[in-house]
Amino acid sequence: MEWTIQPASRIDAVSYEIRGTLAKRARELEQLGHEILALNIGNPGAFGFRTPETMREAVVRNLQRAEPYGHQMGIFPAREAVAMHFQDRGLTETRYHDVVIGNGVSELVDLSLRALIEPGDEVLIPSPDYPLWSASVVLNGGQPVYYPCPPEHAFEPDLDALVKAITPKTRALVVINPNNPTGAVYSKQTLQALADMAKAHRLVLLADEIYEGIGYDNIDMVPLSTLVDDAVCLTFGGLSKVYRACGYRIGWAVLSGAIDHATDYWAAIEKLAALRLSANMPGQWAVQTALGGHQSIQELVATGGRLFQARQAVIESVDASRHLSLVTPQGALYAFPCIQAIDQAHRQGAPLPFDDQAFAETLLEKKHILVVPGSSFNFPNPAHFRVTLLPQPDVLKSAFVAIDEVLSDWLD
Ligand SMILES: Cc1ncc(COP(=O)(O)O)c(C=O)c1O
Structure with missing residues (x-):
């Protein structure tokens, strides 16, 4: 008799196309011997970026201490370094016990939602979003509502x-600020309005600032937590992007604002953290080194830096x-470019010449370039x-020549 193991039906309700069917097809093409330019993932190590040497050294020197489980909320030097980083931003009251270290921001997104939402509760999520947020809300029984x-x-x-x-x-x-996928950096006025809204409606602010420090043209990046008056705010950051250490799987969440109103919530987060014992131990030893001293990301985003030049190539x-x-x-x-012919048809309610999914599939088959369709971000x-802006500028330039060829074939 035929039989299969049925996965939980709630899995059908979520998607993560950044590593979905297109990425699978790209792997098949690779196995057939084609060279694929994967522009789908913001994974600095895959594009030759190295984790700063001092961070690697901090891990190696402490490997022996990293063999046992650690405290569920993280090792003290890591929590303390994150707290001091927040004190430097102006949140002078932040202490190590307001910090939890997790296996990447990804784990903490899930944990912070699991500790908060009851079935049917609504969570406001930006559209476009980073789809992990939507998925985590759904998997924890909540309802994403897009703004x-x-x-x-x-x-x-x-x-x-x-x-x-x-x-x-x-x-x-x-x-999500700076934003994935759009690259937007919100103005202080916008952020203040969001903080005020949270106060007025007693909403927990979940500020995903994993790209804090990656800004171009000296843009002013205001941490949301510095504008929060009488609301509870959890800010997420980590080693993956600014410190080019995705594989270390280290993120943190920091509680600030009206923390006296969040004692039970924080205890619930700690209970969930205890259930998974501790975060990756070797990676935690890199946090203090990462957050102190010179910030090497600055050279990469400054005029003439590699990330700046890559962005310039796209522009x-x-x-x-x-x-x-x-x-x-x-x-x-x-970068989140727009195909004008589709946009126009969409806005006029006219039939689309093709859509973002068909475009991405064609680009992959014809030019072996992998991008993520905008609709994958609940847009x-x-x-x-x-x-992603991580490839060398000239690689991005040739990718856009190929993109234009595909579009001209379709639209001219
Ligand atoms: C906006 C945003 N949040 C969270 C994450 C997850 O990061 P981590 O590697 O810390 O799990 C990413 C990864 O791309 C991201 O873009």
Whole structure:
């Protein structure tokens, strides 16, 4: 008799296309001997970026101490270093016991939502989003409610729409700044409005600031926690991006704001952290070294730096294209270009010439370039795609020549 193990039905309700069917097809093509340019993942180590040497040394020197489990909330030097980093930002009250270290921000996103939401609770999530947030809300029985961050607002949140989306079931407001996938860096006014909204509606602010420190043209990046007055705020950061140590799997979450109102919530997070014993121990020893002293990310994002030049290559390529437009990314590791012909048809309610998914599939089959369709980020406009800024600038330039060839074949 035929039989199969049925996975839990809730898995069908979530997706993570960044590593989904297109990425699988790319692997098949690779196995057939094709060289694939993978622009789908913000994984610095895959593009030749190294973790700073001092961090590697900190791990090696402490390997022996990293053999046992550690405290569920993280080792003291790591928690203390994160607390001091927050004190430097102006949150002078932050102490090590307001910090939890996790296996990447990814684990802490899940844990912080699991500790918070009851079935049917609503969580406000930006559209486009980083899809882990939506997936974690769904897997924990909650309901994602999207607030638009449209290109005509330079991908900043539409605050009127956001207020209208709040209901008595809304528990939390997710803010991703600098933003993945759009590269938007929100203004202080916008962030203040978000903090005020959280206060007025007793929402927990979940501030994903994993790209803090990756900003271009000296853009002012304001940590949301510094604007929060009488609301509870959890800020997420980690070693993956700014410190190019994705594989260390180290992230942190910091509690700030009206923390007296969050004692039980924080205890629930600690209980969940205890259930998984401890975060990756070797990686935790790199945190103190990472956060102190010179920040090497600065050279990469400054004028002339590798990430700056890569962003420049994308801006120039889009300028030279007859088919694309771009809201210039101000931070993070991505650009989110728009295919104008699709955008126009979508806005006019006309039949689409093709959509972002078909475009990404064709680009992969014809040019062996892997991008992520915009709709993978819970974005209703089918005209966008995301590329990472991590390749060398000339590699990005040739990728955009190939992208334009595919679009010209289709549209001319
Ligand atoms: C916005 C955002 N949050 C969280 C993560 C997860 O990071 P980590 O490697 O710390 O799990 C990513 C990874 O790309 C991200 O882009």
